[in-house]
Amino acid sequence: MIKWQRADGPPVPMRALTVEQARERYLSNAALPRRQDGGPRAAVTAVDRTIDTADGSAFRCRVYTPGTDEGRVVTYLHGGGWALGDIDSHDQACRIVAASLGAVVVSADYRRAPEFPYPTPLLDAIAAARWTSRSFPGREHVLAGDSAGAHLAVGVALDARDTGDLGFAAQLLLYPPVDPRLLFAAASPYAEGYLLTVDDMAYHYDLYVPDARRRFDPAVDLLNADLRNLPPAVVATAEFDPLHDEGVELADKLAVAGVPVRHVPGPGLVHGYFLMQDIVPAAATCGERVLRELDAVLRSPRGASRAASGRYAEAVRGD
Template identity: 75%
Template sequence: MPLDRILRHLIAWQQADGPPVPARALGVEEARRRYRANAAPLPTDTAQGPHPEVTSTDETLTAADGTTLACRVYTPPTDRGRLVTYLHGGGWTVGDLDSHDLACRSVADALGAVVVAVDYRRAPEFPYPTPLLDCIATARWAARVHPGRPHVLAGDSAGASLAVGVALDARDQGDLPLAAQLLLYPPTDPRLLFAAGSAHAEGHLLSLDDMAYHYDLYVPDAHRRRDPAVDLLGADLRHLPPAVVATAEFDPLHDEGVELADKLAVSGVPVRHVPGPGLVHGYFLMQHLVPAAAARSALVLAELDTLLGPPQHDDRPAADEHCEAVRA
């Protein structure tokens, strides 16, 4: 379907003064500043803001090397006994707790889950595997602090890649039970072969060159891009938790996201693929601006809700465990 009308106007407005500046031309600090400036802050009057009854507390946890990491814990108004470790996107280089605050609130509210988000260390100051190790430590901390809850690993974009990396580690270590994965438009192919062949590699907020630049910062050692936690399409995906994989139609990463969903299914992992017709990369962060993004985000979270099945006090039927595409 065509690009969503509001997104089309948003992109045109951003390009009114000329073509977008590539991420590598901006530099890391300016890219971080712009990313945070574009993230929607919480309204001063929280009673008028989205998900106003979700509360948050800032806490700290300790990484594997002893570094103290900031994290934020969200508590929903109706706690259904679930736990989500949410890993923010931003090309492994930008993004933080504040940029994804509203996204985490929407997850907590929709799922009735306690959500733990972490300010993991970012490239280029801390290249791979440090961000991944921080996320592994966060998931283990969340499980210790909130024991006994069905535990979901969730992330958008780079955070989705990190979520799969945590799931691979949890499977291999065998001591972190996981109920599901929520993977929003994940980057899965560090060679960028799928993105290079995309009809939407330019002009839709995320470009092929931006992805190449982020990979250069995150995994500067080309040999390490073959690691399973980076090259997700080359990884052994068997025995991972069930997954909801969301893609966006006008996204350079669309095809590799679909490929990941297909490979998960072939590997025996129950997976639900939720396409994003008319949408662009990053739409989960645009719920406050783009009604189509809000509607599709709600559908994604509803699919995860169904996949998780009802809490013991909930009489709704459990999800079917098979691969399907949601086309509503």
């Protein structure tokens, strides 16, 4: 996986690129040739829509409809350090989610840093979840995201719990960044040399939350937030990822807070593997397990009754 990423030479540090250059590089990596097959993903259709915001702006979303519908809907928040990535970079990932879960997927093209720093991306994510709920009522609603999108997903769940506006059946959190102090990442044996570096994360936090005082906000400093009464969570981590340990810590803190948790480790994998499923067999295997675990949560009595009850009593850890 690392050899594939370095085929054109050593990676250029994020700080050495302009934001636009970094966005182009991210999209070009995500748009590499994909596996062609006639499976369920081929039956997924997509259409772009527009979501209005409270400040009078608007942003795109892409709505995916699966060939087989299980009565679910997913609000998906893309990764990319709150500054990179978009609905195009995550198109195939969302098709996989839609086909695997039999769910309508709403992929939010939230406004990104540095043009729109915190809290704008989070407010857009909240707006996207509310739009999804209004547009697809009566479905089991899942919050999902990878990397920075997983961070935003927890922020949406916290807002929904505190406002009582929405109920969610589950959260899917793929290798989430949750420690803006970067204490876990800096101490990781994989802080350098495994695609994502600690300095890359520091740079992205600088773009997303330029006012360092706001990094103590509960919606940013998630490890120190009140995590009680959040939806059941599937937390996925990657072995060779500087964010691995903080992802495990998040799973532990959710469990202690009484939230049912399934932790899916990613042995031999690096940060971002969910976007690599068509070119890295181990990534596809782990991605499939992650979605099976989420399906199991949704089929469990506790997961099915989440939106109605709003409370959990037991934590479950995956092997």
